[in-house]
Amino acid sequence: MPAKRRQFRFALTMPKPVPAIASAALVLALTACGSQAPKQQPPLVPEQRTQPGLDRGAAERLMQQAMSNATAERDRQLLQAGVIFAGLQDEERASQALQQIEAENLAQQEFADYALHYGKILSNQADLMEAHELVSAERVSSGIAFLPVETRVPLRQLRAELFSLFGEIDSAIAEHRALASIARTEEETRANNEGFWTTLMQLPSAELSARAASTSDPEMRAWYELAKLGRDTQMDISSQTTALQRWRERWPGHTANLTAPRQLQAFEQVAANQPQNIALLLPLTGKLSRAGRAIQDGFLAAYYAAMNNGAQVPDIQIYDSAAGNFEETYQQAVNGGAQFIIGPLDKELVNNLAATESLPVPTLALNYAETGRLTGDLVQFGLAIEDEARQVARQAYQLGHRQALVVAPGTGWGTRATEAFREEWQRLGGNIPSVAEYANQAAISKSINDSLLIAEGRAREREIRRAIARPLKFTPRRRADLDVVFAIARNDAARQIKPMLAYYYAGDLPVFATSQIYSGDDRERNRDLNGIRFTAMPWLFEGDNAIKDSIERQAKPSAAFAGLYAMGADAFRLFGRLPLLREFSEQRVFGLTGTLMLSADGKIEREQVWAQVRNGRARAITSAEYRKPMPTASRTDVVQAEEPLPAPEQLQDQIQQ
Known part of the structure; x- marks a missing residue:
């Protein structure tokens, strides 16, 4: 367990915070000018920057010296030790050093190093509120533009991640735009673009549309349009590919086009290799028949919406998983040419699939087995209260x-x-x-x-x-x-x-x-x-969604069954995107049941x-x-x-x- 945290005592040396500014351009302008740091602690220029070597023995000696030192030098020694331990990937020892520091005793550059390394540790240990408090402190915000680039880049990256996590979208945007101007390599640019795209996709589609229409900044308009394209719950993978190609043609010089997030590059490859024959194995009789039919109708609503939009859709075969022997039904679907199977819903049958050494075709089960496994042939998806x-x-x-x-x-x-x-x-x-x-x-x-x-x-x-x-x-x-x-x-x-x-x-x-x-x-x-x-x-707040409208108009589902219809629609969106979820742990599918991601044990996790x-x-x-x-x-x-x-x-x- 991590040691008990103390509250940071920033107020002793900080001026009053300036009000938050919504405009990213104005934020950058203010940062470039720079608020004054506390007296007697001017920001260090890059030439004064020294990097401690990664010597564990030296770090241990610094820790011992700090314990017997009652002056301000103690905090500098603890900081140097903590930075070395962090560089050695020894998070526990780094935390022991950094959490003892009296932050008000540090100079501006030292405080930035402290905020960067301790902020990362706090974030990794899920102390996100304290990490956010630390990296957004006025001493960091007012002096970050003057820091050497080797500190400034990772510190802005950490701030962007935490601001995004807490839904402070405009603050996260400001960090990403600042990072775009100081990125030193193509890899840093790509990482920043991926974070930028992920941050913006937190916003609902309606807000992305409104922001795109109201902004006078062409770069941000392109970002908003790209994010809306990525999270549109009504678009199948074929339609999204077409929309992405149109976006590229419209914004040829945009950074996300020149250095595209890896997910976008892989998306186009996956779209070209979609299965052409799918089998649905659902309980259409028996105690789960109402649930099975709700999922089936939700899937078909998404299927026909894609077809009506001119998308290329696979052939669909439907089998009753509750009729007869399930193993025979499954094999019948395979023999019938199924390249992908969706189902079953019954938990016992999913347990049986999970216990099978290998499956003949990729399968998206619609419940969770007692155990999971991440393989190329089985993924589990359900509406788990857990x-x-x-x-x-x-x-x-x-x-x-x-x-x-x-x-x-x-x-x-x-x-x-x-x-x-x-x-x-x-x-x-x-x-x-x-x-x-x-x-x-x-x-x-x-x-x-x-x-x-x-x-x-x-x-x-x-x-x-x-x-x-x-x-x-x-x-x-x-x-x-x-x-x-x-x-x-x-x-x-x-x-x-x-x-x-x-x-x-x-x-x-x-x-x-x-x-x-x-x-x-x-x-x-x-x-x-x-x-x-x-x-x-998200189904609850989808006011203008053709799939939801079709389901409600034809099925009039009760509140208890609405989630199953949404689950069926999301199963249609999921099956073609599973290769992306396997390859990129940060990849998300924005569905009607929630934001969907693939866990390490082959289960789809939902965040509503x-x-x-x-x-x-x-x-x-x-x-x-x-x-x-x-x-x-x-x-x-x-x-x-x-x-x-x-x-x-x-x-x-x-x-x-």
Whole structure:
């Protein structure tokens, strides 16, 4: 476990921060002029730069000398040792040196080195808030233009990555544009272009279109158009290839054309080698038939949308995976000429495929086996609640929360979500003082009351009253070792959790949840969810999407099945892009179910968008908004819970089983 972090004490020597400027050009102009560094600490010019050798013995001696040194020289010795250890890839020893430094004692160049190396370590250890605080400190921002290029380039790269991670898109853009002007090699230019493209693709398609239309900067207009091309959820791989060729013709001198991100180069190669015959193996009869048909209809909606756009589409054969022997059905599809197979959905059948040494054709299974493997013949894709739980853990931890109360049902999917959250939360360094598990809606109040230790407080009150035998003014309080709540619940139960937290004196705790809390069909009932932030499928906010419109017009899916239709559409987008996902770990597919990536064990992981319930309705929120304080509830917010909304019984558990 990493050592406990201390807060950085920058305020001792920093001037007040200047306001953030939205325009990237103006940011660069201000940086070139440079704000004045603190007195007595002028920025060093490149000629004064010295690079310590990578001598472990020297680093250890510097550490020993620093321990017996009470002057400012101590911090310089620790910095030199930390830089050497970092160069030797000894992150643990580098961290031990750097975390002991009193940063206000460092000169400007020294502080930049400290910010660069310790910022990388903090980022690698998932202390992203502290890393962000460090590299965005005023001493870094005001002096970065004066740093020697060997420090300036990696420091701007780190700032760009962290700004992008926290959704500070304009700040990240400014860093990437600054990097473009100082890149020394084609490789640095390519890496910067890849980061630039990835950053911009965080923005929704509608915002990319708006930015492209409003900017007067041709270079940025080209970037916005390229990013929109990359994340358009309606375009199949053939259409995207055509759109990319048109973009190249329009912007022949653009940096992303001259030094294209590797993903774009590989994309065109993959597009030329698409399978021409695909088989869908889905349960069209039996207990999973509704789910199977929803996936089938979503896939075909995307298929016909591509066909209507003039794209080259493969031939499709559909087989009932629940009819007869599955191994025979699979072989029948292969014998029928299938070059790629999508399915099955049943978890047991996916387990069987995962246990098979090799498959005759590449296969995209639509569920997750107990074990994974990354091979050329099998990838697993599903709507796992575990992905959402892990995403909540990462987001809450990045926002500085460390002590979580988990409120969850004692069901199969609730237990899986709890364990996934626990594993990720504890891996990051968080703690779970209590889990409020409820068997049914009637038990929610008691489970929250017990977990918050309200009864223990009242018992202490009674003991004190008996001891002093006189009137006593007593204000009940909840336990103090909590700073965030993770609520795992469907809509009807979730509408009780938030008011109960307020009732039991925990209305000040921010609440995060998974997508199951929101059904989207009753604004008045959903007011009890106000303030909750939750992961949501992009499907929920796709207002102008031909595939979604077609599905809703023809199938009118319920909230419980909408995700399966979206999953079918994403399966169509995924199958042709799997070679890209295998080759580039940073490659993403922007689908209706979320941002999709391939893990090391051959499973598609999803990261959904973030939303917040406001006035009973879900509103998409940007990454930058994650850092804003969450509204709290009061005792007056408490209302009686209403009857639950109808939903397919145990759909998630059936698929997982």
